Amino acid sequence: MSSSRPRIPEATVARLAVYLRVLTGLADGGRSNVSSGELASAAGVNPAGLRKDLSHLGPCGVRGVGYEVATLRDRIARVLGVERSRACVLVGIGNLGTALAGYAGFGSRGFRFVGLFDAAPARVGQLIGGQPVRPMAELDEVVTATAATIGVIATPADVAQSVCDRLTAAGLRSILNFAPVALSAPAEVDVRQVDLSVELQVLAFLGQQRGATVEVGA
Amino acid sequence: MSSSRPRIPEATVARLAVYLRVLTGLADGGRSNVSSGELASAAGVNPAGLRKDLSHLGPCGVRGVGYEVATLRDRIARVLGVERSRACVLVGIGNLGTALAGYAGFGSRGFRFVGLFDAAPARVGQLIGGQPVRPMAELDEVVTATAATIGVIATPADVAQSVCDRLTAAGLRSILNFAPVALSAPAEVDVRQVDLSVELQVLAFLGQQRGATVEVGA
């Protein structure tokens, strides 16, 4: 049953996804072998940390030689579950939603959008990447028909919570939220938050702090 | 000179941005007072952690009462540097770039895009949010004219590094990269990486791990 996989830290999982991307690029370029140092610099991490990350999936390199690109790629892909294609639904086909629906990076990583939804009647019926935008009323139907497990929210903030409620009611267990609000959901539902403006604000703060020591004010 | 601000942890800065957003919403809703518990649940964090975050900017609450919404909002805004409007340039006006350029959340947080750039001649001249897309040749000119300090990369991965080089050469010190590649830049340049597909992959892994214990394979 549960084999030699106690648990992989979340931070490691995020980096494994990066390694997988780099390895895929190397394999397409014809490379058959990599060292941890080279792979680490391509991924932007520390070589020792990379080896520690890889150690979570058991020994998969050859000492004195390095890692076989194709083997390691398949190994990581299997652990991350990229092999099985995952059905996702996307709610909110605005600028960001359209960008997400058309982002090629998802398709090549085992994710396929099986339903694009929007509440605005004007958007319903539009074709995005060859797929029609559906009305929210069809949500449950599509989720059950396609066995989708992941929902992506790209709506305005004020409707995100109600969309989240509908997604959980439809049976989805994983939700990725791009709306700038904290969502409340049942404990068995994983909610991950991505706030684009927060990243920009952290960057601005670091720049301001390094650029000049400003006084905190009276 | 350096007043009572030794340094604020990066994780705290990211959360301060979230608190600022929540507080702005509360102020618009007419609220004048909040407790740490309420603010924490609205932001999706632990109350004690919130208070510790706030302690980095000195005492700013009243014991037994809570925090004054407007005062705390202004305090955080000043620390994060939201008061001064920051000029940003955006390179790569594809689906994602268009979404970023039109995202209202940036403007209300002190960020304004002063230049939209794309290498494709077909895109140059298009109006995005009332602003024309410019050719890459005008990059240095716009950066120096507007004193922009932040660059956002939303290009395909294969040109991201060269765009990064041009941005640093133009004098930008902070770069936010949405392209799925690790960028190399001089040490004095802050580079932050946002990979949308990584978030989705972590979510899928967590769901797979919890949903069923899958064997690691032979």
Place this chain on the structure above:
DNA sequence: GCGACTTTGTTCCTGCGTTCACAAGCGGTT
């Protein structure tokens, strides 16, 4: 066949982030 070099896998350690728990302080009430 043996030695030395290269590279992985692991272990230790340091530092940070998070959480819990308590003391201090302020407002309201009697």
Place this chain on the structure above:
DNA sequence: AACCGCTTGTGAACGCAGGAACAAAGTCGC
């Protein structure tokens, strides 16, 4: 004016992630 309840702010402990150094192992050269 004094007491009581509520909330903040801070101190300490726990757990985790990151980095560096070391040992194991396999290959190449002689």
